[in-house]
Amino acid sequence: MPGTRVLVASRNAKKLRELHRVLDAAGVNGIELVGLDAVPPYPEAPETGATFEDNALAKARDGARATGLACVADDSGLEVDALNGMPGILSARWSGRHGNDGANTALVLAQLGDVPDDRRGAAFVSACALVVPGGEEAVVRGEWRGTIAREPVGDGGFGYDPVFVPEGSSRSAAQLSPEEKDAASHRGRALTQLVPALAKLAES
Numbered sequence: 054m055p056g057t058r059v060l061v062a063s064r065n066a067k068k069l070r071e072l073h074r075v076l077d078a079a080g081v082n083g084i085e086l087v088g089l090d091a092v093p094p095y096p097e098a099p100e101t102g103a104t105f106e107d108n109a110l111a112k113a114r115d116g117a118r119a120t121g122l123a124c125v126a127d128d129s130g131l132e133v134d135a136l137n138g139m140p141g142i143l144s145a146r147w148s149g150r151h152g153n154d155g156a157n158t159a160l161v162l163a164q165l166g167d168v169p170d171d172r173r174g175a176a177f178v179s180a181c182a183l184v185v186p187g188g189e190e191a192v193v194r195g196e197w198r199g200t201i202a203r204e205p206v207g208d209g210g211f212g213y214d215p216v217f218v219p220e221g222s223s224r225s226a227a228q229l230s231p232e233e234k235d236a237a238s239h240r241g242r243a244l245t246q247l248v249p250a251l252a253k254l255a256e257s
C-alpha cells in the first residue's frame with residue numbers, strides 16, 4: 054500500500070539520506086517519502102531567514118505549494134560558543150562557497166586556532182518543518198552538544214561531522230555509525246517530534 058506521499062525537500066544528498074533514514078526508522082505506516090527528483094522542478098526561495106526555524110518553514114512551504122504534497126524540510130547548522138553562535142544559519146556557506154564541507158570546516162578550525170580545549174564547546178542545531186497544503190504547519194528543533202576537535206577525524210556523515218565530538222563520546226560524529234548518529238543527533242531529535250503529526254497525516 055503506497056500511502057500518503059510526503060516530499061522530503063533537501064538538495065544536500067547526505068542530509069537527505071539522514072532524513073530518510075530517521076523517518077524510515079520511525080516506521081510511520083501509510084507514509085511514502087519522495088525526494089525532489091520525483092517531482093517537477095520548482096523555484097526555491099533563497100534561505101534568507103533570521104533563524105533555522107524561518108528557513109525550514111520557507112523550504113517546506115515552497116515544496117508544499119509547488120507540489121500539493123505535504124513537505125518536510127530541515128534547516129541546520131553548527132553554533133560555536135567561542136564564535137558567538139556562528140556559523141549558525143550560515144553554516145552551509147561559511148567559507149563563501151555553498152556546500153564546500155572541507156573549506157567550511159577548515160575555516161572554523163582556523164578561527165578556533167588559539168581557543169583552549171575548555172572553551173571549544175559547540176552545538177549542532179536542526180529545525181525541521183512539516184507543511185501540509187491548506188493545512189497544518191509545524192516546526193520543531195533538536196540540539197546536539199559537543200566540542201570542536203583540533204583536526205578532522207573520520208569519513209562518515211557530512212559537513213562539520215569530522216571536527217564535532219559529541220558530549221559523552223571520544224569519537225567524532227564522522228566516526229559514528231549511521232544508527233549511532235541518528236540516535237543522538239540534532240536531526241534525529243528534531244524529526245522524532247514530527248512523527249506524531251506524520252502518523253496523523255497517514256490516517257487522514
Ligand SMILES: O=P(O)(O)OP(=O)(O)OP(=O)(O)OC[C@H]1O[C@@H](n2cnc3c(O)ncnc32)[C@H](O)[C@@H]1O
Pocket residue numbers: 062063064065068100127128129130131144145152154157177210211212213214238240
Ligand atoms: O538546504 P538544503 O537543500 O537542505 O541543504 P544544505 O546543505 O544547504 O543545508 P542547510 O541550508 O540546512 O545548511 C546546513 C549546513 O550545516 C552543516 N550541518 C548541518 N547538519 C549537519 C550534520 O549533521 N553534520 C555536519 N554538518 C551539518 C552542514 O555544513 C550543512 O551544509
Ligand SMILES: [Mg+2]
Pocket residue numbers: 100145
Ligand atoms: Mg541550504
